[in-house]
Amino acid sequence: MSSRNRAYYTLIDHRFYAYRGCAPDPDQPDRAQGDTAVSVNAWLPYTEDEQETPSARNARQAAAQRVCGSCPVRAECEAYALSETGDGKLSEPEGVWGGMLPLARHRDLVARRTAKTxxxxxxxxxxxxxxxxxxxxxxxxxxxxxxxxxxxxxxxxxxxxxxxxxxxxxxxxxxxxxxxxxxxxxxxxxxxxxxxxxxxxxxxxxxxxxxxxxxxxxxxxxxxxxxxxRRLPTSSVQLILPGYEQLLRVPRPRRTTRPAGPRLRVVRIVAEPLTFDILLPATTTLEPAA
Ligand code: SF4
Incomplete structure (x- = not known):
């Protein structure tokens, strides 16, 4: 699976994907469920047909970015939008994704291409x-x-x-x-x-x-x-005896599960002298009987 597809399925298979901010509100399908004051069209690409003034476009995109800011899948959405297709282009070159505008994503792509140090x-x-x-x-x-x-x-x-x-x-x-x-x-x-x-x-x-x-x-x-x-973790270190270096290292024994049922415990009995309290009648008690 390509990294793009992996990022895509990570996004849409996320358990909170259904609660993403830009999804249509169940009661008002033309409103975003993250904020019903925002239209679901706020995330769409700029059409460049000059029907939308720059200030209106900025306000629309800012509203979308604000909703993205509290979206439960924002990180996954951003990772997918920034992933690349097989021919090295952005998976999502247009619109608002993961709180990022297209320009920011393209800058990110250029940075990845040119970053050498x-x-x-x-x-x-x-x-x-x-x-x-x-x-x-x-x-x-x-x-x-x-x-x-x-x-x-x-x-x-x-x-x-x-x-x-x-x-x-x-x-x-x-x-x-x-x-x-x-x-x-x-x-x-x-x-x-x-x-x-x-x-x-x-x-x-x-x-x-x-x-x-x-x-x-x-x-x-x-x-x-x-x-x-590289240094082995402590748990992997084994002793190699002189003269037996040719032997393969023995894998650590796998831990077996304990059988079900009552467990017996060995109890070591320590011999100790037993002591008894013997009560003898007091002298004053014996005298009248004699
Ligand atoms: S982060 Fe992605 S899924 Fe969430 S609201 Fe923004 S565009 Fe939609």
């Missing part, structure tokens, strides 16, 4: 997009990416599942003006550092000999490619 990318990124790259989830992914090179460890460190972590990595590439398909982990971190999105105090663990892709590619294979010579 983090500094070059930095010159084309506006402050709004940098703020979006500083959300808690994206910061968690960036910080975890700085200290981990394995995608599962990145996701674990960021406190989310692998798919979500990869999705944030992909969005970060787009927000920071990098090519989502080709940008490496190191490029993403370098760009984030240059733009001040990754704090200076965060140490970046190097990739090793092979650059690690920062975003999923079409078939996901680059996500699974590990860098030769």
């Amino acid at each position: 983090p500094a070059a990318a930095a010159a084309t990124i506006d402050a709004k997009r940098l703020d979006e790259a500083r959300t808690d989830q994206k910061q968690a992914v960036l910080r975890s990416l700085a200290t981990n090179v394995d995608e599962e460890l990145v996701a674990y460190g960021a406190g989310m599942d692998v798919r979500t972590a990869n999705w944030h990595r992909s969005l970060l590439c787009g927000l920071l003006g990098l090519d989502k398909e080709r940008a490496t982990r190191q490029q993403l971190l370098d760009t984030a550092r240059t733009l001040g999105v990754l704090p200076a105090g965060v140490r970046v663990v190097p990739d090793g000999d092979v650059p690690i892709a920062a975003a999923p590619n079409t078939d996901g294979s680059r996500q699974r490619r590990l860098a030769r010579g």
